[in-house]
Amino acid sequence: MRAKRGRRERPIAAGELQVFKAQFFRALAHPTRIRLLEILVRGGRTVQELQEKLGLDQPVVSQQLAVLRHQGVVSAQKEGVSVRYALRDPLVGALLDVARRIFDNRLGTSTGLLRELRRERRRG
Amino acid sequence: MRAKRGRRERPIAAGELQVFKAQFFRALAHPTRIRLLEILVRGGRTVQELQEKLGLDQPVVSQQLAVLRHQGVVSAQKEGVSVRYALRDPLVGALLDVARRIFDNRLGTSTGLLRELRRERRRG
């Protein structure tokens, strides 16, 4: 991780912290990126592995990984010609867990989506 | 773009659940909406109260509340001529807490942003 050139040490404008938080949530706000993270919580994976698991084209996977990387959600490490991605903070897994519980509460008990949620929880 | 209302009972396509999760995170992905939620975790507030606390124009507040409402993040209850908004699920507070801890880990210990975080945690 390289140091940002010219970091400023200055007072924070009101709401600036919320801008960062919003950017972070925005990084999660995409179906493909959610799927990527749900795989990565179980451990690091190369782009190729992710690509196979999701059945998506390589540029799609790399592009979405880039979004996560730029927001510092995941880290990338070269392994020869491959690149292994991993969560930068395991708390992201906790975050997804809380989100899942919120869905659990939110969805009506008879919907197909809820059944899907239960299936997902069981797989854990 | 209008949101179709009317829940369907049918098999779930792969990744459809992730679409819902992404929409949920997208609802949080805006500085104003973060600020609104950070107030609402402490209890219900009317639009007017939120407007005053944030120092924003009324349409701005209502518009962002509408986004949260459409995603089921907050509920709205009429009180005479006012409308009181509240979190629909207290777990949203837990979600913001986890997010804050992630930021705490992520930011360098000497940055102004981190000091802001500490201040926030103390208040919270």
Place this chain on the structure above:
DNA sequence: AATATGTATGAGAATATTACTATATTACAT
């Protein structure tokens, strides 16, 4: 050096979100 493989980035149109302003809508009081 030439090639193959895994990964990253670029450019374009298509789409979605935002900010801003004006106007509706609703409930209450006179």
Place this chain on the structure above:
DNA sequence: ATGTAATATAGTAATATTCTCATACATATT
């Protein structure tokens, strides 16, 4: 009924994201 305060929505230009391909880059192998 008219007025008023609180809230919601509509219209729209500006901006940002996403999707789809094509291509560039880096590393290892021959």
